[in-house]
Amino acid sequence: MAGDGTCALLGLNDPAPFGLFNAAGASPFLLIGDHAGATIPAALGDLGLSAADRRRHIAIDIGVHELGHRLAERLDAAFLYQTYSRLVIDCNRDPVRDDAIPAVSDGSRINGNEALDATARAARVAAIHAPYHRAISDMIAARCASGRDTILLSLHSFTPVMDGIARPWDVGVLHWRGRTDFAHAMLATLRDDGVLAVGDNVPYAMDTTDFTVPFHAFARDLSYAEIEVRQDLIGDSQGQNIWADHLRCAAEAALLRISE
Incomplete structure (x- = not known):
């Protein structure tokens, strides 16, 4: 972590590579946010990006930090x-x-990522990627050891327009292999609303591109769902509260469905 001397990339004033909120939460859900942050280590400057680009969807899943x-x-x-x-x-x-x-990424050059050698890439993995996934693994293992069930609920957001094409869905539920029972139940529950435009593996389909859910859920045979909410719907506090309510109701109803 930052400042402990183990990772040269992160300095004393850089934050830790992951955040954990409500660690003692009693429900079976473990929420994760792969793209919830927008921080850049001080040693990397601004990666050659403008302030506007650093606020775009290319840098962060807009709204997910607050929604989570x-x-x-x-x-x-x-x-x-x-x-x-x-x-x-x-x-x-x-x-x-x-x-x-x-x-x-989406038409923007990231100059600070060009022509990185193996050492520079390895430093980012060691400082950020590995500790984040180790934290997820450790939390799942601890819950398993104590006899607690875990449903992995991965939170993401998507831009309303990509490559000039509008994306009309309000929310998408992504799934692939392994225990898809909860994902399908979540999909059905959200569609029961009758008003929301709910996508099944859209605007993205979970596949070999994804890492977090396959890595943590498939091997441990965990139920899971990856949720994509359109960014303009969760770009402010009001929208984040509305969608937290939608997803709470859907998650709780889906849990009842798979428990029956």
Whole structure:
């Protein structure tokens, strides 16, 4: 972590590579936010990006930090989230992939990510990616050891328009392999609302591109769901509260469905 001398990338004034809210939450849900933060280590400057780019969806899942805290309160769940920008290293990618540290994202060049050597890449993995995933693994293991069930609920957000194409869904539920029971129940529960536009594996489909849910949920046979909320719906406090209520109701109803 920052300041402990183990990772040269992070300095004394840099924050830890993950945050943990409501660690003692009693519900079976473990909320995670791979792209909840926008911090860049001081040693990397601004990665060559403008302030505007550092606020865009390329750098952070807009609204997820606040949504995760509000949902954690409503569910009495722990929320473990990434502090650093996905442009420093994307914690929902296998670190060996080129796009784990992208040089271009949605038309913006990230000059600070160009032509990185193996040592520079390894420093970001060691300082940020590895501690984040170790924290998730440790929390799941501790819950398992104490006989607690865990449903992994991964929170993301998506931009309303990509490559000039509008994305009309309010929310998407992503799933792939393993224990998909909760994801399908969550999908059905959100659709029961009758008003929301709910996507099944849209605007993204979970596949080999994803790292966090496959890595942590599949091997341990955990129920899970990856939730994508459209960013304009959670860009302010009012929207974050509305969607925390939507997701609380849906998660609790989905849990009842898979328990029957």
